[in-house]
Amino acid sequence: GMIANGALVLNLFFTLGILASFQAALTMSGIAGLVLALGMAVDANVLIYERIKEELIAGKGIKKSLADGYSNAFSAIFDANLTSIITGIILFWFGTGPIRGFATTLIIGIICSFFTAVFLTRIVYEHFLAKDKFLNLTFTTPVSKNLLVNPTFKFVENNKKALTVTGVIIAICISALAIRGLSQSIDFTGGRNFQVQFVSPVEPEEVRSLIADKFEGANVTILAIGTDKRTVRISTNYRIEESSSTIDSEIEAYLYESLKPLLTEEIPLEVFIDRENRTGGSIISSQKVGPSIAEDIKIAAFWAVVLAVIAIGLYILMRFRNIAFSVGSVVALISDTLMILGIYSLSWGWMPFSLEVDQTFIGAILTAIGYSINDKVVIFDRVREYINLYPKRGYKELFNSSLNTTLSRTVNTSFSTLLVLLCIFILGGDSIRSFSFAMILGVIFGTFSSLFVASPIAYLILKKRDKGTREVIEA
Structure with missing residues (x-):
């Protein structure tokens, strides 16, 4: 834990140093991007530690477990960070001053977190292990030792229920958008x-x-x-x-x-x-x-969200070489966006803070999309790994195993990020409260869609595509 904290401190130090070299002014939106980057940086540490725990449970020694844990977690961390950077680039390209400041600190923070979490922490561990220290590490605490150990939830068996519930929620959100609409700021109305x-x-x-x-x-x-x-x-x-x-x-x-x-x-x-x-x-x-400028801003915001989803979908397709994972991710991201918009539509007018939809809100949507895809990448990376490791297993078993083995990471990462966002929401002031509220919704809905939207859709597509080859195994 202290090594991970040290990595976060170094991440903050490097990020501030790079911003200082650009002579950048650190605004409230920039600070929000910095804090969120630190929250997302925890994800890499959680992924690595969960992988090391799996290797230890498999009976390997601490040195071998550490090496294999870092090696096996690398692809998921790389893909998750790159998709977040893609979102940050689109934010910077389409955003104005405050959003560009947020995107800049977010991108720099993610790059620094990749360096500190994947390389620097490994150097520290290998240094002490070479001196025969840290040999009794278990990467657990009395609290976490028995938390979500070998869960056996039947996710695939409940696919229809999950997709039905999701469909009902989305229908309610679309109805709210059609009836109540959104509280649009002058950015979009003039x-x-x-x-x-x-x-x-x-x-x-x-x-x-x-x-x-x-x-x-x-x-x-x-x-x-x-x-x-x-x-x-x-x-x-x-x-x-x-x-x-x-x-x-x-x-x-x-x-x-x-x-x-x-x-x-x-x-x-x-x-x-x-x-x-x-x-x-x-x-x-x-x-x-003016009305014409507002219309231009609205069109740019729409295309920013659309291009972010398309870019992430294409990257997933290119990286995983499987249309099922790409379609599952895109549908889940669209559902995340609709649910966030639906909550804003249902809530504006009676919440104790502003829920105006402006360019900052669009930034929050894009950031939520970038964060949400992290979960999908980790789960699909595990599915891909299991498909190669266990060619004789059916997709039902493969998806259930993948979702259960990554569940601890999903819960830990979402919880740690929510803690950061709650701090921003409570202490960040009125100017970014709506932004942090949208991000909180994004983390909740993103976690939900990873388990109950993206994975079921990918499973159904794979099962239909490979009908006849794994059909006997499924039976």
Whole structure:
């Protein structure tokens, strides 16, 4: 455990060093990418340790188990990291400032984690083993010793139930999207953002009640910024279609009239719209996104998600040379995306934090896709290994064995990543709370789809394709 922690510290050190060499400014989104990269870095350590435990259980000595564990885990770690990097590249290509910062730190963190987890930790172990130290390592603790040891869950036998439940969930999500839709930010609808700072603390609902009447018929969302409750972000698409030269000034005047009860010292309009003079409350920043720009952003976001799924599907096809694994992965990733969108559709309007769908949310979707594929790669890597090792076994036994032997890794990795995301969700502030919420959903749904969507679909395709060759074995 301490060696893995040391690898994480070195990973952080290398990542920050590379960012410093680029003279990059570490923003909140960049910190989120850095923390998430550390959470994902644990996956490599878990994979290696689970493999070493399997070799020890098989009766091998610690030195041989260590060598075989690292060797057998390498392909799964490499594939999982590369698919995450593919997602990061697409994030960087299609994203704007904050998303690019997130993608940059994520890519650098993943590359550094591959180096520290696969190479540096092995050097440490081999150094001490050569001196006849660490010879009694079991890679277990009293708590984990009997946790998910040799599970025998019948995953394949429950394929129909799993796919039926998944189908019902997706149907509910699609219905919610069709009926309620999503709370789209001005990134996708066009509109104006105003950050207004008050002298005294205010509640978002109080601001909304004052503005709603003035901006009748328009979408208005209010989000608290910071922890002092003195700054809010007001987003509205009120009269965004108009192109008059005075429209921006008119909107600011409407905003001033609406917020007068919350302003102090009876400040005039000139002071309220002065970004530098914050006496008594004023607009401190504003942003406008026209309808045509919003449409371009929406199209770019759509293609970013589509290209990420296609790129990952093609890589899985190329790497595993089997269409069943590629189709299973793509269908599972699509189901992950639909379920995240469905939860956002069902939840916006009553959750205690903003669930606006903006470019940051698209970044969260792409990151969730990149993380989700890690599980699929590990499971399919084990299936491929067992197909070669046990050519006389039927697919039912092969898939059940693969899912059960990788279950401990799946649970451990998902749990450790959820801990990181919960820290970001609770401590990261309002600006990235929606992002971390989407990622939490991504980890939960990604784990679910690995076991109950991707694997069943791959099994059914393989069984149908090889009908006649393994059919007798299945019987």
